[in-house]
Amino acid sequence: MGTYLYAITAAGHPLRLSGISGVGEPAAQLRTVRTKDLCAVVSDAPPQLRAKRRDVAAHQDVQDRLLADGAALPMRFGLVGTDDAQVATVLEQDRDSYLRRLEEVDGCREYHLKVARDEDDLLREIMRESAEVRRLNDRTRENPGAYDDKVALGELISQEVEARHERARSDIVARLAGTAVRTADVEPTKRHFLSVSFLVEREKATAFSEAVHEEAGQRGDTYDFSLHGPLPPYSFV
Structure with a gap:
């Protein structure tokens, strides 16, 4: 049994x-x-x-x-x-x-935070800030048969997306970690670039929630913050 x-x-x-x-x-x-x-x-x-x-x-x-x-x-x-x-x-x-x-x-509980970013907004940012992306994009428009340029453009955009997601993830976790005892990475979903659990003391729960709300407000509507908790501390066992 x-x-x-x-x-x-x-x-x-x-x-x-x-x-x-x-x-x-x-x-x-x-x-x-x-x-x-x-x-x-x-x-x-x-x-x-x-x-x-x-x-x-x-x-x-x-x-x-x-x-x-x-x-x-x-x-x-x-x-x-x-x-x-x-x-x-x-x-x-x-x-x-x-x-x-x-x-x-x-005396602690777990809070699980997921963050996603609007893909169109991210692509516009990459196009605006990367001269190489703009150059390759222009070449593929002028020459639709330029296969190598299309591959290079796709790879470059993928690298830029990953790098920007990683920077945003590191910045968000760093800003919130001060109100938590520990953090633990959770497997991200296809939609969310950030999926992290925070171990938070009960008396700091309000401060932590306010910090998440402030971070979401500063990043604007193109970011989607989803906070779940308090939860049993499964991620810290």
């Missing part, structure tokens, strides 16, 4: 889990696996677990309850161990690492 893992806490966490249940149908009963210094919140793993709305919500409810009372390391949905004994072994083997991470995330 296996052991489904929800989160890891320090041994002294209150673990107020009454009234909530785990994943599966019927809902699994929550229990704990303990070592001297750590505790894992687990349940029996249901067969053929899928990311159904009810199960995802149950997984999230456990995280929210634990984080309301102290530090917790949330596990990704669907993480299953062989049995309770294996979970206990991992807790003991990685004890120091888990304790350091618990100390780091204590």
Whole structure:
């Protein structure tokens, strides 16, 4: 059957889990696996677990309850161990690492920021600022059969797009990092050139949100900022 893992806490966490249940149908009963210094919140793993709305919500409810009372390391949905004994072994083997991470995330939440830029606006900027792009563009217009020039133009524009996205990404993260404990890169989407998670202390959450709003305002309507949070600190486990 296996052991489904929800989160890891320090041994002294209150673990107020009454009234909530785990994943599966019927809902699994929550229990704990303990070592001297750590505790894992687990349940029996249901067969053929899928990311159904009810199960995802149950997984999230456990995280929210634990984080309301102290530090917790949330596990990704669907993480299953062989049995309770294996979970206990991992807790003991990685004890120091888990304790350091618990100390780091204590009192913090994760905020995930995505940023996209209007492609037409970016291309206009490249055309305006790059003499070589303008030269190649003019040559391909005058000579539609100039294959080598078309290839060179495409490669140059791609390089310019990547370089400008990287500069914008570095600038945005640098401006916001002062209100965060840590940052973690998240795989970008095709649309977003920036996808970063920030670990933010609760008392600095308002300042962080205001900093994101200010940055978005300074960059204007051609940039699309999307901020999600507060979230359990999945990216920092």
